[in-house]
Amino acid sequence: MKTTTTNNFDLITIDEIGDNHLYTTLETPMKKNAHKLSDTEKKETISYLFREIMDVLGLDLTDDSLKGTPDRVAKMYVDEIFAGLNPKNKPKIALFDNKYQYNQMLVEKNITFYSNCEHHFVPIFGKVHIAYISSGKVIGLSKLNRIVQYFALRPQVQERMTMQIGKELQEILQTDDVAVIVDAKHLCVASRGIKDDTSATVTTFYGGAFNNQQKIAELQNYLQ
Numbered sequence: 001m002k003t004t005t006t007n008n009f010d011l012i013t014i015d016e017i018g019d020n021h022l023y024t025t026l027e028t029p030m031k032k033n034a035h036k037l038s039d040t041e042k043k044e045t046i047s048y049l050f051r052e053i054m055d056v057l058g059l060d061l062t063d064d065s066l067k068g069t070p071d072r073v074a075k076m077y078v079d080e081i082f083a084g085l086n087p088k089n090k091p092k093i094a095l096f097d098n099k100y101q102y103n104q105m106l107v108e109k110n111i112t113f114y115s116n117c118e119h120h121f122v123p124i125f126g127k128v129h130i131a132y133i134s135s136g137k138v139i140g141l142s143k144l145n146r147i148v149q150y151f152a153l154r155p156q157v158q159e160r161m162t163m164q165i166g167k168e169l170q171e172i173l174q175t176d177d178v179a180v181i182v183d184a185k186h187l188c189v190a191s192r193g194i195k196d197d198t199s200a201t202v203t204t205f206y207g208g209a210f211n212n213q214q215k216i217a218e219l220q221n222y223l224q
């Protein structure tokens with residue numbers, strides 16, 4: 001087991017857990033060879049299995065409204081709401097030189113995201129706010145949204161998604177000076193279980209210069 005320390009976080013790299021898991025604490029836990037099936041094969045299998053679930057629930061799969069649902073769900077999982085599980089869908093990032101030497105924080109706020117809770121497979125949704133200070137490169141604004149979507153389109157927990165976005169941006173932008181704030185509603189809390197539809201969950205990632213009360217206060221000011 002290797003331990004690496006970056007910013008405030010201890011990243012524990014666990015090389016092998018059991019027979020078929022290979023992940024770090026920051027990565028979405030994936031089994032080995034997760035992508036050896038083609039997208040078509042994944043959809044065929046999911047459709048078959050979802051049909052079984054519907055059948056067990058007693059639904060009439062000959063009904064014209066229900067009969068296409070297994071295929072719809074399979075397509076939605078693979079092509080849409082879980083597309084971020086497949087590295088081939090990672091966005092291509094355009095960086096530009098910071099020729100204008102803009103040296104203050106850039107804040108992209110209110111990025112809408114929809115994800116799904118990995119414990120219950122029901123939606124998590126809300127806003128992501130991102131800030132960074134350039135170390136020489138600037139990123140195309142829309143790419144910030146695309147990075148958020150990539151990590152959101154997986155079964156998630158909010159803490160991991162927040163960290164994944166923050167670490168990815170630090171790597172791409174070659175700077176520690178990155179902040180990520182996620183403000184989200186969890187339908188597993190709102191629509192079932194405890195059924196609290198007023199609470200929200202806030203998670204933060206403050207790297208480098210953002211580990212500073214003044215910087216955090218400045219950022220909070222822009223978010224009001």
Ligand SMILES: Nc1nc2c(ncn2[C@@H]2O[C@H](COP(=O)(O)OP(=O)(O)OP(=O)(O)O)[C@@H](O)[C@H]2O)c(=O)[nH]1
Pocket residue numbers: 117118119156157158159186188189192193194
């Ligand atoms: N920390 C964290 N917990 C989450 C997140 N999404 C869902 N959860 C929680 O995961 C927990 C799973 O708890 P369990 O007791 O195994 O599941 P459960 O019996 O369905 O729990 P209830 O939701 O309390 O009915 C619940 O407390 C959820 O609220 C997340 O993003 N982060």
Ligand SMILES: [Zn+2]
Pocket residue numbers: 117118119120121122186188189
């Ligand atoms: Zn949940």
